[in-house]
Amino acid sequence: MTDDITDTSQTVAAGQLRAFVERIERMNEEAKAIGDDKKEIYAEAKGTGFDTKAIKQLIRLRRMDPAARQEEESILDLYKAALGMV
Known part of the structure; x- marks a missing residue:
């Protein structure tokens, strides 16, 4: 019985951990996309002479x-x- 509770707890913890990691990975992807967009804006500004x-x-x-x-x-x-x- 104790092993079932331990296995369930570990499964829940692993699921939560996976969810946190996946959320952070999505945020990293979004941050990279925003960084790329900012580079394009700076390049455009530079091309305009700023x-x-x-x-x-x-x-x-x-x-x-x-x-x-x-x-x-x-x-x-x-x-x-x-x-x-x-």
């Missing part, structure tokens, strides 16, 4: 909290001034 490094920087900055972005920009401006880069 600087993709600048676009990536803009995206990073837009994702930031405005106060954190302002602080980072202020520190960078201060350091640039200290090095005579202004």
Whole structure:
């Protein structure tokens, strides 16, 4: 009787594990597809004459909290001034 319960528990656990792994694999496939789409957009932007490094920087900055972005920009401006880069 105990062996039946153990076998059932292992079957359920294996099924749950398989479901988790398959969900993660699907998400990985979707992430790869999204990554490929992003590469195409960057290539299109570059072909139009835009600087993709600048676009990536803009995206990073837009994702930031405005106060954190302002602080980072202020520190960078201060350091640039200290090095005579202004």
